[in-house]
Amino acid sequence: MEELELYNEIGKNIKNKRKELGITQEELAKLTNYSVSFIANIESITFQSFSIAALNNIAKALHTNMISLLPKVSNYEIIRKKLKCEHCEYETEIPIELSDFLKSIKEITHKKVRLTCPTCNKKIVI
Ligand SMILES: [Zn+2]
Numbered sequence: 001m002e003e004l005e006l007y008n009e010i011g012k013n014i015k016n017k018r019k020e021l022g023i024t025q026e027e028l029a030k031l032t033n034y035s036v037s038f039i040a041n042i043e044s045i046t047f048q049s050f051s052i053a054a055l056n057n058i059a060k061a062l063h064t065n066m067i068s069l070l071p072k073v074s075n076y077e078i079i080r081k082k083l084k085c086e087h088c089e090y091e092t093e094i095p096i097e098l099s100d101f102l103k104s105i106k107e108i109t110h111k112k113v114r115l116t117c118p119t120c121n122k123k124i125v126i
Pocket of ligand 1 (some may be wrong): 089
């Protein structure tokens with residue numbers, strides 16, 4: 001990913017998150033102690049670079065973390081998580097997004113998520 005594209009992607013994610021929370025650029029500037037023009041430049045498609053510390057401050061102000069504001073990784077770089085059947089030797093890898101999704105289901109429903117093992121057909125508890 002080109003540097004310009006990278007900053008623009010993060011800027012877009014910041015803008016979306018800010019709008020989701022119903023916060024104006026002025027309010028975000030106040031929360032982070034940055035100027036309104038700095039925030040506006042980050043969100044626009046102009047080349048506005050910023051530090052990791054700035055990204056962290058903005059993420060905190062938006063009640064999120066830096067990772068969630070970074071561009072999504074391509075299919076070639078998907079981070080995978082190991083999934084192992086406790087009954088047999090079956091082991092597979094699932095994308096981290098899927099793993100996080102299953103985790104959030106677990107948190108919302110307060111129930112264990114069960115998948116069927118393709119080899120032994122027993123339940124794999126996540
Ligand atoms: Zn199994």
